[in-house]
Amino acid sequence: MSINHSDANPTPSPCVMVIFGASGDLTKRKLLPALCNLAEDNLLSIQFAIIGFATNDFTTESFRKMLAEEIPKYAPAPINPKIWEWMRERIYYVRGDFQDADAYTRLEQQIKEADKKHNTLGNRLFYLAVAPRFFSPIAKMLGQCCLSKEESGRWVRVIVEKPFGHDLASAKQLNQELRQVLAETQIYRIDHYLGKETVQNVMVFRFSNNIIEPLWNRNYVDHVQITAAETVGVEHRGGFYETAGALRDMVPNHLFQLLTMTAMEPPISFDADEVRNKQAEVLHAIQPIGPEEVLTNMVRGQYGPGLIDGQRVAGYRGEPDVSPDSNTETFVALKLLIDNWRWAGVPFYLRTGKRLARRMTEIVIQFRRTPFVLFRNTTVKNLETNRLVIHIQPEEGISLSFGAKVPGSIMKLGLVNMDFDYSTYFGTEHSTGYERLLRDCMAGDATLFQRADMVEAGWSVIQPILDVWHALPARGFPNYAAGSWGPVEAEELLERDGRSWRRSEEDELDKRVRCAAAYRAGINK
Numbered sequence: 001m002s003i004n005h006s007d008a009n010p011t012p013s014p015c016v017m018v019i020f021g022a023s024g025d026l027t028k029r030k031l032l033p034a035l036c037n038l039a040e041d042n043l044l045s046i047q048f049a050i051i052g053f054a055t056n057d058f059t060t061e062s063f064r065k066m067l068a069e070e071i072p073k074y075a076p077a078p079i080n081p082k083i084w085e086w087m088r089e090r091i092y093y094v095r096g097d098f099q100d101a102d103a104y105t106r107l108e109q110q111i112k113e114a115d116k117k118h119n120t121l122g123n124r125l126f127y128l129a130v131a132p133r134f135f136s137p138i139a140k141m142l143g144q145c146c147l148s149k150e151e152s153g154r155w156v157r158v159i160v161e162k163p164f165g166h167d168l169a170s171a172k173q174l175n176q177e178l179r180q181v182l183a184e185t186q187i188y189r190i191d192h193y194l195g196k197e198t199v200q201n202v203m204v205f206r207f208s209n210n211i212i213e214p215l216w217n218r219n220y221v222d223h224v225q226i227t228a229a230e231t232v233g234v235e236h237r238g239g240f241y242e243t244a245g246a247l248r249d250m251v252p253n254h255l256f257q258l259l260t261m262t263a264m265e266p267p268i269s270f271d272a273d274e275v276r277n278k279q280a281e282v283l284h285a286i287q288p289i290g291p292e293e294v295l296t297n298m299v300r301g302q303y304g305p306g307l308i309d310g311q312r313v314a315g316y317r318g319e320p321d322v323s324p325d326s327n328t329e330t331f332v333a334l335k336l337l338i339d340n341w342r343w344a345g346v347p348f349y350l351r352t353g354k355r356l357a358r359r360m361t362e363i364v365i366q367f368r369r370t371p372f373v374l375f376r377n378t379t380v381k382n383l384e385t386n387r388l389v390i391h392i393q394p395e396e397g398i399s400l401s402f403g404a405k406v407p408g409s410i411m412k413l414g415l416v417n418m419d420f421d422y423s424t425y426f427g428t429e430h431s432t433g434y435e436r437l438l439r440d441c442m443a444g445d446a447t448l449f450q451r452a453d454m455v456e457a458g459w460s461v462i463q464p465i466l467d468v469w470h471a472l473p474a475r476g477f478p479n480y481a482a483g484s485w486g487p488v489e490a491e492e493l494l495e496r497d498g499r500s501w502r503r504s505e506e507d508e509l510d511k512r513v514r515c516a517a518a519y520r521a522g523i524n525k
Contacts, residue, residue, distance in 0.1 A: 016125070023056040032050075035050070036075070037432070090339075095219040099137050124157075156182075157187075160189050161190055167459060168460055185446070217459075224363070225363070230359055253450070260283060300330075305351070308482055
C-alpha cells in the first residue's frame with residue numbers, strides 16, 4: 001500500500017518508534033489505534049516502524065497477532081484493513097528486562113534493521129509506557145547504550161507518561177535524572193487531556209475572538225470553575241491509587257494544564273516555549289498556600305457505597321487492593337487565587353473526583369452581575385449572570401448563557417443558551433486523543449507537552465496541601481455517597497463566598513423543562 005502526502009498536510013519526520021511496556025493496555029487501546037488514524041489521514045510518514053519492548057514472551061509474529069486481535073476491541077472506529085496491513089508489516093518486538101544491558105543490545109540491533117528496511121533516517125522516538133519507577137532506569141540505559149545520542153542531524157525524543165513524581169522532591173529528582181542523559185528539548189512529558197480538541201481550542205477561542213479577550217479579566221469575571229468528574233471508581237487501579245489519591249493523580253497535571261491555558265497571558269507566538277513560558281507564569285503567580293488556607297480552602301473526600309446509573313456500587317474501601325480503613329482521598333476541591341494584574345481577587349475553584357454523579361470535564365467562566373438599578377422598579381428580583389462553559393468531555397463544545405425577556409406582558413427574565421459542539425459543526429472525528437500528541441512529538445513541536453519548570457511549579461503549589469493532609473489524616477471517611485457530587489464541604493467552599501458550583505447539564509435541562517412546563521401552565525390558566 002502507498003500513502004500519499006500533500007503540501008497541505010505536512011507530515012512528521014521519519015522515525016522508528018520504540019514502545020517500552022508495549023504489551024500493556026496503552027499500546028492496544030490508544031497508541032496503535034492513534035497511529036492507524038494518523039496513517040489513514042495521511043499524517044504519518046511512510047518511513048516509519050514500531051518496535052515493542054517488554055518482558056512478555058512474544059515474538060514479532062505473535063506480537064503482531066495479539067495486536068490484530070485486541071485493537072479492534074478498543075479502536076474508536078473500524079480500522080481500514082489496508083492501513084492495518086501496512087502498519088502490521090512495520091511492527092517488531094524485542095523481549096527483555098528494562099534494566100538488562102543485553103536486552104538493549106538486541107534492541108539496538110532491531111532499531112538498525114528497521115531503520116535500514118524502512119529508511120527512517122536514524123530518527124528514534126522512545127515512548128515510556130511503563131510504571132514511573134522505570135522512567136529513570138530506562139533513560140539511564142538509553143544513555144549507556146548511546147541510544148539517546150543525537151548526531152548528524154538525527155533526532156532522539158523520549159515521551160514520558162504521567163505521573164511526573166509523587167511530590168515536589170521526587171519531581172525534581174526525576175527531572176534531574178532524566179536531564180543527566182537527555183536534553184530538555186528531547187523530553188516530552190505527555191498529558192492526554194491536551195490531545196482533546198476543546199483544550200487546544202481554549203487559546204484559539206480566547207486570542208482569535210476580539211469580543212472575548214477584552215472581557216477575560218478581573219474587571220468582568222467573577223470567578224472560574226474547573227471540574228473533572230468521573231462516574232467510575234478506581235477499578236483495577238486500587239494499588240496505585242492508595243499511593244497517589246485524587247490530588248496527586250489529577251491536579252498537578254490535568255487540572256493545572258486547564259488552569260494555565262485559561263489564565264495565561266497572550267504569548268507573542270504559538271512557538272512552544274513562548275506558550276509554555278506564559279503557562280509557567282500562571283503557576284508561579286498562584287498565591288502561596290499556608291496551613292490555614294489548606295484547612296479552609298481545600299476539601300478532600302472519599303466515596304462510600306451508593307448508586308451509579310441505578311446500580312449499587314461499593315465504596316472505595318471495598319474496592320480491590322484498597323485498605324479497609326484507607327484514608328486516601330478520591331475527591332478534592334480547591335480554591336486558588338492568582339496574584340497578577342489580570343486575575344487579582346478572582347477565585348479559581350477546582351474539583352475532581354471518582355464515583356460522582358456524572359462524567360464531565362469543563363471550564364466555567366462566570367461573569368460579574370450587571371448593576372440592578374435599571375430593574376429596581378420592575379418585577380425582576382434577581383439578575384442572572386452571563387456564563388461561558390467550555391465543555392471538554394464527554395461532549396466537546398462551548399456554550400454561552402445570557403438573560404432574555406420571557407414573552408409576556410410583565411418584565412420577567414430567563415436564562416438562555418447559545419451552544420456550539422464540535423460534532424455538529426465539524427463532524428465526528430474518531431480520535432483516541434493521542435493522535436495530535438504523537439504527531440507533534442514526531443514533528444518536534446513541544447507546545448502541548450510540559451516542561452521541567454512547569455512540572456516543578458505545579459508540585460510547588462500542592463506540596464503544602466500534601467504536607468498538611470499527611471500531618472492531619474482525614475476524619476469521617478467516607479464522606480460522600482457514590483453517585484453524588486461529592487462531600488457537602490465542597491458545596492460550602494463556594495457558599496461561604498456567596499457562590500455555587502454550576503449545575504450539571506442534565507440538571508440544567510431538567511430545570512429548563514420544569515420552567516417551560518410552569519410557563520405553559522400559567523398561560524393555560
